[in-house]
Amino acid sequence: MRSIKKWFGNFQAVDDVTLDIRPNEFFTLLGPSGCGKTTLLRMIAGFELPTEGQVLLDGKDISSLLPNHRPVNTVFQNYALFPHLTVAENIGFGLKMLGKPKGEIETVVARMLKLVHLEGRGTNPVTQLSGGQQQRVALARALAPQPKVLLLDEPLSALDLKLRKSMQIELKRLQAETGITFVFVTHDQEEALTMSDRIAVMSNGQVRQVGSAREIYDRPADRFVADFIGETNFLEGKLVGTDGAVASVQLKAGGTIHAGLPQGGAPKGELSVVVRPEHAELAAAGAGTFDGTLSEVIYFGTDTHYHVKLDDGGTLIIRQQNTRSGASAPEAGARVGIRLGENAAQILRD
Incomplete structure (x- = not known):
């Protein structure tokens, strides 16, 4: 896509987007409703x-x-299957429209049924299938003509949570087995992080950052990306000095930390630093980088979230994995220290 702009009357849905999507890539357009991702997909x-x-x-x-x-x-998103046709007839519909011979259609349909794990269901009416099975039929129908690019417009949003997670694995498997370029649209960050080779995060018709799931999560380009992808802590401070790609930042909450520099260098004056909850840990008061007061303890089974009220009035969330050590967790109201892991903090662009 080269310098793509799209106007609907006086409303600009896509604002000068340039993207390169690679062959055989699972590429995701991620962003909130109204950001332009579906419009971009429809233009492809x-x-x-x-x-x-x-x-x-x-x-x-x-x-x-x-x-x-x-x-x-x-x-x-709604599958758009033909309710009066069987599973096999739905899958072979595109091939039939292309004028392919009957024998070739039957061969391809059989291969597609196996690919999406629906062997033996070809003669069933699609109305007898579950939502997840209908989604597989829609995928098989789209894959049957062997397109160079498969576009997926929030195809999992109508499924329940357990089935959606199962289909995430299925989609990634299908993309790897077929070698077809997938361009996937979603507002669900977990879907994007789970399946994508690369992600383009969009906002207000613009692409804010393109990168792998790890790059976008660990090194967000700006505050919007950091806030949109996963749970995030923002700390305020000012630049003290730099050493290569690392800066020293004096925090308003107290203490000085090391933080990664964004592309283009650190902003002047006051700045924001992002720290993911799992990259911070509790310590004894006075034993960490800075202190705060524990305001809330939330148990999630696999881990516990600690909400700490900082001395500058801000809040920081720490996520720690639960173990069977039997050690008692600190309680709300306790004074605690906060220790940041190595490479935990990243300075954000304005």
Whole structure:
């Protein structure tokens, strides 16, 4: 995608987006509702045309091609299956429209049924299938013509939590087995982090950061990305000095910490530092980098969240994994210290 802009009347849905999606990649467009991710997907599919810019596939400009003339298929949120057709007829529908011979259609349908683990269900009406099975039929139908790119528009949002997690694994498996480029749209951060080779985080029609799940989680480019992806602590302070890619920051909450520098260097004056809850730990009062008062202890089974009221008025959340050591946890109201792990803090761009 090259300098893509999309206007609907006076509303700009996509604002000068340039993206390179690699062959055989699971690429996710992630962002809140209204950020432009689905509009971008629809322009790849051909359901919307760019107001400005180009969509290129293997170097060829496909911006003006009709959807049925693009080697691209889409899986929709509501599956869009034909209720009067069987599972096999739904899967083979696209091949039939392309004029493929009956024998070839039957061979491809059998292969697709095996790929999505629905062997023996080809003669069933799709209305007899569960939501998860219908989603697999929709995937098989989209994959049958072997498109160069498969577009997925929040296809798991209608499924319950357990089935959604199962389908996340299935989607990643299907992408790896077929070698087809998947472009996936979601507002669910866990889906994006679980499945993607790379993620583009979007806000207000713009791409804020592109990177692997680890890069975006551990080294967010700005405050929006840090706040949108996972649970986050923000600490305020000022720059004391730098040493290579690391800076010393004097925190308003007390103490000085080392923090990674963002691209382009640290901002001038006051700045924000991001620390993930699992990268901080409790210590005895006076034994950490800075102190606070424990305001809340929330037990989650596998781990416990500690909410600490800092001396500058802010709050910091610490997530610690529970063990069977039998040691008693501190209680709300206790004075505690906070220790940060190595490379735990990252300075944010404005």
